[in-house]
Structure formats: C-alpha cells, structure tokens
Amino acid sequence: MATQHSRSAARVMMAPAVFLLLVWMLVPLCLTLYFSLLDYRPLRGTFDCCEGLGNYVRFVSSSAFQDSVVTTLMMVGGILVITVIGGILLALLLDQPIFGQGVVRILVIAPFFVMPTVAALVWKNMFMNPVNGLLAHLWRFFGAEPVEWLTNVPLLSIIIIVSWMWLPFATLILLTAIQSLDSEQLEAAEMDGAGFFSRFGYIILPHMARAITVVILIQTIFLLSIFAEIFVTTGGGFGTRTLTYLVYQRVIESQNVGLGSAGGIIAVILANIVAFFLMRIVGKNLDA
Amino acid sequence: MARAVPTQRRITLSVVAWVIALLIFFPILWTILTSFKTEAEAVADPPLFLNFAWTLENYAVVQERSDYLRYLWNSIAIAGGSTLLGLIIAVPAAWSMAFVPGKRTKDILLWMLSTKMLPAVGVLYPIRLILINLGLLDTKFALIFILTLINLPIIVWMLYTYFREIPGEILEAARMDGATLWSEIAHVLTPMAVPGIASTVLLNIILAWNEAFWTLTLTTVDAAPLTAFIASYSSPEGLFYAKLSAASTMAIAPILIMGWFSQKQLVRGLTFGAVK
Amino acid sequence: MGRITLDKVRKAFGEVEVIPPLDLTIEDGEFVVFVGPSGCGKSTLLRLIAGLEDVTDGQIRIDGQDATRVPPAKRGLAMVFQSYALYPHMSVRKNIAFPLKMAGLPQAEQDKRVTNAASVLNLTDYLERRPGQLSGGQRQRVAIGRAIVREPAAFLFDEPLSNLDAALRVGMRLEISELHKRLETTMIYVTHDQVEAMTMADKIVVLRAGNIEQVGSPLELYKEPRNLFVAGFIGSPKMNLLDGDEAARRNAATIGVRPEHIVPSATEGPWQGTVGVSEHLGSDTFFHVHLDGRKEPITVRAGGEVDMHHGDRIFLTPDESRIHRFDAEGLRIP
Numbered sequence: 075m076a077t078q079h080s081r082s083a084a085r086v087m088m089a090p091a092v093f094l095l096l097v098w099m100l101v102p103l104c105l106t107l108y109f110s111l112l113d114y115r116p117l118r119g120t121f122d123c124c125e126g127l128g129n130y131v132r133f134v135s136s137s138a139f140q141d142s143v144v145t146t147l148m149m150v151g152g153i154l155v156i157t158v159i160g161g162i163l164l165a166l167l168l169d170q171p172i173f174g175q176g177v178v179r180i181l182v183i184a185p186f187f188v189m190p191t192v193a194a195l196v197w198k199n200m201f202m203n204p205v206n207g208l209l210a211h212l213w214r215f216f217g218a219e220p221v222e223w224l225t226n227v228p229l230l231s232i233i234i235i236v237s238w239m240w241l242p243f244a245t246l247i248l249l250t251a252i253q254s255l256d257s258e259q260l261e262a263a264e265m266d267g268a269g270f271f272s273r274f275g276y277i278i279l280p281h282m283a284r285a286i287t288v289v290i291l292i293q294t295i296f297l298l299s300i301f302a303e304i305f306v307t308t309g310g311g312f313g314t315r316t317l318t319y320l321v322y323q324r325v326i327e328s329q330n331v332g333l334g335s336a337g338g339i340i341a342v343i344l345a346n347i348v349a350f351f352l353m354r355i356v357g358k359n360l361d362a
Numbered sequence: 363m364a365r366a367v368p369t370q371r372r373i374t375l376s377v378v379a380w381v382i383a384l385l386i387f388f389p390i391l392w393t394i395l396t397s398f399k400t401e402a403e404a405v406a407d408p409p410l411f412l413n414f415a416w417t418l419e420n421y422a423v424v425q426e427r428s429d430y431l432r433y434l435w436n437s438i439a440i441a442g443g444s445t446l447l448g449l450i451i452a453v454p455a456a457w458s459m460a461f462v463p464g465k466r467t468k469d470i471l472l473w474m475l476s477t478k479m480l481p482a483v484g485v486l487y488p489i490r491l492i493l494i495n496l497g498l499l500d501t502k503f504a505l506i507f508i509l510t511l512i513n514l515p516i517i518v519w520m521l522y523t524y525f526r527e528i529p530g531e532i533l534e535a536a537r538m539d540g541a542t543l544w545s546e547i548a549h550v551l552t553p554m555a556v557p558g559i560a561s562t563v564l565l566n567i568i569l570a571w572n573e574a575f576w577t578l579t580l581t582t583v584d585a586a587p588l589t590a591f592i593a594s595y596s597s598p599e600g601l602f603y604a605k606l607s608a609a610s611t612m613a614i615a616p617i618l619i620m621g622w623f624s625q626k627q628l629v630r631g632l633t634f635g636a637v638k
Numbered sequence: 639m640g641r642i643t644l645d646k647v648r649k650a651f652g653e654v655e656v657i658p659p660l661d662l663t664i665e666d667g668e669f670v671v672f673v674g675p676s677g678c679g680k681s682t683l684l685r686l687i688a689g690l691e692d693v694t695d696g697q698i699r700i701d702g703q704d705a706t707r708v709p710p711a712k713r714g715l716a717m718v719f720q721s722y723a724l725y726p727h728m729s730v731r732k733n734i735a736f737p738l739k740m741a742g743l744p745q746a747e748q749d750k751r752v753t754n755a756a757s758v759l760n761l762t763d764y765l766e767r768r769p770g771q772l773s774g775g776q777r778q779r780v781a782i783g784r785a786i787v788r789e790p791a792a793f794l795f796d797e798p799l800s801n802l803d804a805a806l807r808v809g810m811r812l813e814i815s816e817l818h819k820r821l822e823t824t825m826i827y828v829t830h831d832q833v834e835a836m837t838m839a840d841k842i843v844v845l846r847a848g849n850i851e852q853v854g855s856p857l858e859l860y861k862e863p864r865n866l867f868v869a870g871f872i873g874s875p876k877m878n879l880l881d882g883d884e885a886a887r888r889n890a891a892t893i894g895v896r897p898e899h900i901v902p903s904a905t906e907g908p909w910q911g912t913v914g915v916s917e918h919l920g921s922d923t924f925f926h927v928h929l930d931g932r933k934e935p936i937t938v939r940a941g942g943e944v945d946m947h948h949g950d951r952i953f954l955t956p957d958e959s960r961i962h963r964f965d966a967e968g969l970r971i972p
Contacts, residue, residue: 079709083543084458091455091518092470098511099477105488164382172376180622181387187621188390190574191592192610196393198596200603206405208392215408238389243632250629288633299481302574302589306596321483326579331487338484349479353472534690535723539737539784540711549736553727 103342110335117329129336133324139337141313142320149233149316150297154290156237161244161289162282166274168245169252179249186242190302197235198224198307228312236303240296244289251285252278284355291352298345317341390614397421397607404603420608428591430612437587437613439502440577441570444509445517445563451510452517453559457547459518460525461533471522474515482512482575493580502585505577509570516569517562524558525551561627564620571617588613640701640791640824641666642687647696649682649848656682657848659696664792664826664841666701669818672828673835673871674845680828681796683845687826688717688794700791711740716785717794720801722777724769724784730756731765734783741788755783758817775806782817792824799834811837832872836860844868866968869894875924877962878936890963890971897924897937899957904946907953911936913946927952 110129113122133139168179185193201207202223210220223231255278263273299318304310310319321341324334384391395411396404403414424430459467489508490499498504528551536550552559574589581590592613595606621628642664649657657679664670672680685691687698689710698706705713716737724733734755738748756762759779769777778798785793795814799807815838818825829835835842836856844851844859844867852864856872863869869877877894885893901907902925911929923944926935938954946952963971 080462080543081464084462084464087454087458088470091451091474091514094451094511095474095477095514099480102485102488102492103480105491106485109487167375167379167382170375170379171372172379173372174376174380178379178383180625181383183621183625184387184390184618187568187572187617188614189572189589189592189610189617191578191589192393192614193389195592195595195606196389196610199606200392200396201389206407206603208409211407211409238386241386246625247629247633285633292633295479299483299575301483302578302593305574305578306593318481318483322486322579325483325487326490335487338481338486341481342484345479345481346476349476352479353476356475357468357472529721529723531719531721531723532725534710535717535719535784536725536736537690537710538688538715538717539788540740541736542740545740550725554725556727 106335106338106342109331110339112332114331114335115329116331129332130340133333133336133340138315138320139317142315142317145229145313146298146316146318148229149236149300149314150294152230152233153237153240153297154293156233157240157244157293158286158289160237160241161248162286164241164245165248165252166278168249183242183246185239186246188239190239191306193239194235194303194306197231197238202231224307225312228308228314232300232303232307232314235307236297236300240293243293247289248282248285251282255281287355288352291348291355294348295345295352298341298348317344390618393607393610395607396603397611399604399607401602401604404607420604421612424605424609424612428594428609430591430609433586433588433591434612436502436585437571437589440505440509440585440587441567443502443506444513444570445566447506447510448514448517448566449559449563452514452521456518456521456525457551460522460528461530471519474518478512478515486579489576490580499580500582500585505580505585505587508576508580509573512573512576513566513569517566520562520565521555521558524555524562527558528554558627561624564624565628565632568617568621568624640664642792642824642826643697643699643702644687645697645699647683647686647698648694649679649686649691650694655848657686660848660850662843662850662853664824666824667822669815669825669827669838669840670843671835671839671841672826672843672845673830673832674851675871676830677847678845679848680830680845682848684717684794684796684826684828688715689713714788714791715794716788716790716792717796718778718781718785718798720797722769722781722798722801724777724780726769729766729768730761730772730780730783733769733780734761734787737784737788751787752783755787758786759783774802775810778802778810779813782814786817786821790823792826795825795827797829798827799829800831807834814838833874836872842872844871862970863894863962864970866892866894866964869962869964869970875937875939880932880936882932885963888961888963891966892964892968894962894964895956895960897939899960900936900938901955901957902927902938902940902944902946903953903955904950905953907955909954909956911952911954913948913950913952916946916948925952927954929954 111124111126113120113128164182168175168182172178199207201209204210204220204222204225207220207223209223213220221227259277260273263277268276298316300316301318301322304314304316304319308314310323315323317337318341321334321337324330324337397420398416398418399410399414400417400419403410406414459471493499493504532550532554533546536546541549571587572589574593577587577589578593581587592609595609644660644662646659646661647657648655648659660683672683674680682691686693689705689708693706696706697704700713700715725736728736731752734752735748738751743751752765753762756765759782761776761779761783764772764776764780769780772780781798798814799810802810811834814825814827818838827834827838839856841853842856842859843853846867852859852868854862859868859872863872863877866879870879873896875897877896878900879892879894881892885891909929911927911932914926914928914935916926917924923940925938925940925946927938928935936954938952940946965971
C-alpha cells in the first residue's frame, strides 16, 4: 500500500543492509568451501589443489569428529534440559505474587549479562577450584572429599557454567510467555473445576509451547557455537572438545586449513538444520 | 483481575523465590565481594563474607599491571562503534520493510536472520585471511565492522518490530501535511520510535560487549577488548582471586546495569519478535 | 476552490482490479459521501484522490489542473484519518501546527491560525496536552483542526467516526456538518454507515466492488434506488424485498417496500402473517412479521404504542404507490 515513489525510496534504503549481509555471508563461506577442497597447510607451505571430498571423508571418519559430536550433543542437550525445565519452574514461581518481585527478577536475570569469559573464569577459579573454590569449602563442610571439577567431570562443569548463564534467558522468555496468558482463561478453567496441575498441563503449558520451542531453537544455535567457556576452562581437553572447538583447533592451532574448513562446512550444515525449524516458527509469526 | 492471595502462601512463595534468586545471583555477588578483599582474605578458610578489611587496592593494581583502561576503551569503542554503524545501516532498512512492505520483505527478513545462524567457526579462517591481507587483523576497525555485521540482523529485526507498531496512517498524515521523506523520518517516525531504538541500542551494546568468539580470535594486543583481557587471567594469574574479581567486576558492571534497564524489551529482541 | 474530477480512473493491485475505470465529478463546496460495504473500494478511491496511492490509469483533476502525478502534500487537500493519526509525541498545538511548519509559514501566522482553529473546535484549553490525554471526541477535533489550518481545497474524511461511541458519533456528525456549512469547502467523506451518509451528504456515491452503483442526493437514493443493491443499502431498517407471486402480480422479478410504507392492522389487509420479534423504540415499533407462506420475515414500522405481541395474527397493507419494482437483473423498473 504505497506509491511508486516511496517504493523505490524503500528499495534504496534497504540496499546497504542487504548488500553487506550478502557479502558477509557469501564471500567467507565460498572461501571456506574452496579451502575445504584443498590440501592447505600454511605452516608446511602445502597448498595443493583438488583434494576433492578427501578432507570431508577424513574429517568425518576421524575419531576426534565422532567424539566431538557426542560431546556437543551431550553438552547442548544437558544445558537445554537444565535451562528449559529450570526456566519453566522459575517462570511459574516468578509469576506468583511475591514480595519484591522486581528485585527478584533482576537478580535472576543478572547472569545473562555476564561476559562469557568472566563467567567461565569465576566459576573455574573461585567455585570449582578443588582447593580454594567455594564448592570445595562446601564439600569439606559436609565432610566430603572436594570434587576436582574441571579435571574429573569437565563436561558436567562446563554444562553447569553455561546453564547458569542461559537459565536467565529461558526464564525471562518463558515468564513473558506466561504473563501474556489471558487470566480469564485461567479463571474459566478454575470455574470448570481444574486444579493447579490440570491448569498447568492443559492451559499454561500449551500456551507456553511456542515460547519453549523458540527457547530451545535459539539456545541450540548459540550453544552449538560455545567457544569462550571452553577456551578459558579446559582449552578443549578432557573430553570437552565440541565440534566448534575441534574446527577451531584444526584451523588455527594445527593450521590444517583444508581439513578444518571441511569441518566448518559440516558445522554450517548442522546449524542450518536447526535454523530451518526456527525460521519456520518465526516466519509464521510474521504473518500474524 | 488480580485476586487477593492468602498472606501465608504469599510469604512462603516469596521466601522460596528470594532464596533461589539469591543463589542464582550469588556468583556475581561473591565476585564483587572478593574484589574488595586482599589476596589472603580471598582464599581464607572458611570463606569470609562481610567480615574482612574492605580495600580498593585490587582495582588500582589491575589498572597498573595490565592497563585495564586500554581494554576498557577498546570494549567501548567496539561495542559503541558497531552499534552506531549498525543503527545507521538498519534504520532505513527497517523503515522500508515496516512501512513499504513488498512481496519479498518477509523472505528478506528471514534470510537476514539466517545469516545470524551461521556458525562463526565455519568462516573464521577466511575472515582472518582477508583481514591479514588488508592489514586489519587486530584492529578496532575490523572488529567494529564484523560485530556490526553479526548483529545487523538483530538490529533490523528489533527496529522492524517496533516500527511496525507505529500506525501507517500517522506517516500518511505527515505526508498529507506536506512532510518530505526526511522530515517524516526526523519529525514523526524517530521521536515515536525512540523507546524502541533505545532498547535496540542497549541490547546491541550488551551483545557486542560480551561477544567472545571474534574478539578472542581476531585480536592479540592492540584491539583486544575486555573479553580478551579477562581471558588472559585464565592462568596462572587466575589464582589471584581478588585481582581476578576486581577485573571481572569492572568488566561486567556497565553491562549488568544496562541489562537491568533493558530487561523488559530484551525478550522481543532475543526472540526476534516470536515471543512478546 | 475545490472541484475534483475523476476521469476513467482505474486502480489495480497487481492482477487484481479494485476499481474499474470510473468517472466522477465533485463540485466545489459539495459534501460528498462515499458509502458502501467494507471492501467496496471506497477508501481506496479516497486514497487515490489524496495521492496516497498511485492511479493505475486515468486522470484526477483538481480545479481543472491535472493532479494525477502530484505528490499528496502538493494537492492542497487535507485528510482526517480513521485512527486520527495524531502525532503522539507532540502537543495538540504542535499537532495542529505541523502542516504549517512543514509549509514553512512564519511563526506568527502559524500561531494565529492555530488559535483560530482551536477556538472554532473548542480546543483552546487543551492546546498544551498530548493526544494521549484527550478523549476520543477531542482527538477527533484535533485531527480536524490539523486539517482546517491548511485551508485546503477539499477535506477528505476516512471513516472518521467509526472509533467513537454511539452518542459521540451523533454529536461529531453534527459538528462536521456545521463546519461544512461554515467553511463551504468541498468535503469528501467515506463511511460504511448509511445513516451518516443520509444525514450529512449533499451527494451520495454508492459503491460496490469498485463500481459506482448510483450517485445522487440522499432523497433521490431513498426514493428512486437504481437497483436492488442501492435499495437494500439505503434506508434503515432495510427495505423489504419480496419475489415470487407478489412480485409477478406487479410485473416485476422483485419488489421492494420500505418498513415505513406498510400499515399494520389487527383486522384487515391483503398480506397476512404472524408477529415475530418486536422492537420497541418508544417513538416507533418495528415488527418482524412472518407472512404466511414466506420464509424470510419482513419488517414493518408501526407507531410507538401499538398493542401487538409475539404470535398475534397481523394484517399488512403496503402503500402501492411506494412499491419499488426491479427486473430480473435487479435494475429498477420505472
């Protein structure tokens, strides 16, 4: 609904954003695709053409890849379970009429704003350190042997740290979803004789279903590329090497660009599968 | 309609909520507290909560030893610069998508979002290579540009959802009243969109400030922001808890405050308008 | 001056033609109402005149000048929108002054015109308030104020009263009519409410699916609707339409008779039926009567205090001289 004049003005104004993103997406991706077909190891001066799909075969068949996929799945899955379930419970709690609701909300949301490197280091040193960490003090207080978190249960440790950072995100979004529920619906259900659990199961949960899906999809996309938390805690050791980290190591640390690029393309494909579903939800919402 | 809730139940719920909230907040609180301790107090057994000699010494030492202010300046320049640049590119784009939607507008919006889903690690090497060839590795300029591009889809989206709430009739009224395209944007659209633009800016600063993939992989010394500064504490300085805490507190304080201000608008930005 | 001529104006959105080629002349100083059901193209037509939409084909002339490609602001027209479209961040004063500011008028002249408009519209006490602090009727007046300060060649109103409650609507209707009498400026008014059309217009344009069904004064439309659509649309309550033997007896495919042209009686009349629902308005009573052998009830107006009830037998006498006859295509038979 507009005139020709405003339509052409609109096109001009959209152009820079579209153009920049197009370049940003295509150029590096094409380069990665190109490198992935080469035997390219800059430190050794190797730059051989026509490796074909060899890099892909080698990357996928390596045990490091298979381990990294398992690690990634466990990490992402663990964090999702903790944050989504915790988020639902917390959101339900914060939706209740509690004293100082505003302050409670602020306290709960705070970890989301903490820089990933800070979160990882604070947890690593001040909480999970087996000698001076607070958790060690707590264990000793109850007479237990302190856990060597990052050496013995490194994956769990990272899951805890990242969950702490993302729980607020899930809570905030789910709380918003709960609050958008028409209270008359709940009152109608109450009149119809539904108890708290029936109301939760038949009204609140279905109402939140879309928000939960959105939380899962968005978190998955962000969690698949977790980097800083691993970088400053274990450096990818002790079974915490995710796919992202593996690719980083191949490309930057061991400078095997061909192999790493193949891994990068695989990571892109996997992320796009998740993104596809997210896009469909967001797209549907656009029509409404 | 809110109903009166029995006081006893309200108290119980409040206590539970407060305990959980404080537990979640505790790591931040503990970091802030530790930053005021001496190194010895920081590792005291049993841990000290409030009964220690408060000192600002750590803050001074951190600045002295590692030139904290330079990292801070880099963080501010990168977060602020990329937000500003992003806004300049995104406002016209969001304007046209919201008020002159075409057949492809929806596809373009979704496509923009999809670029955000691209795992950074997939394009890390080419980006590094390009920057090295352009002599831009470890420069603030490169980081500003890259963070602008990463966050551009989010900025466009947030602005788009806010702009869409402004009734088109108002802009048509302005057009009938003789406003040019420019005065339409300057006198009518922008003042009405100020709240939306403000929360977009806040969210973007937060995201750029905390971005820790590109800032860690594309900087070494000159352009390194606070994310990299903190990462340098991973060992062995990390064992100096009080200094780590002071550095951490300084790195997260500004964002924590901004985040608290913008929390109401965050949801929309973070979910691309899918949850309101 | 504000004589607006549409010459074979056509509008299509892509493949879809919303307004087939259409001719219309609006005389200077006329109050013209575009009326029709929603989706009939009346708002699009108004927006074409305003310049908010491009004309696909044809020509729009304002006072003889071709305005087809002239941008909205340069056409010398002012528009009042359905949602009022007030600028929420500006005070009432600034809202009204906005078009003057855009036109670059000197401050003194702006102030003078705003003060004038405000006193005409009873807004003087509200000039420093924001639109959000005003009632619906006041907002409406601000929107009108913003239009009159420009001293336009014509005013365009796009369903301006549809967001007001019933009582206010009647009041604003009168105010707008007053304003027209005083300013003697052309006004084009879009509405789906035929009561608004009948009470305000000098000339009514009835639209359906982008086509002009009839143009005429309110009484012309009431007395001589050109076809079934206009007959059914103009008048409240609606005209009763009957087909079958009653129509055949009068050499027509359909006949129409308005509720006010039927005399009810408890004892005698050519049409017989049973009283259904009756609506007592005090001044009038409307009976829904189920005629024997007909499915659809017909509406009959009776005086305010007629003593008939649900289920009673009733006899009706239509005023033969006021029966409208239509042929099989739905066109009026003279």
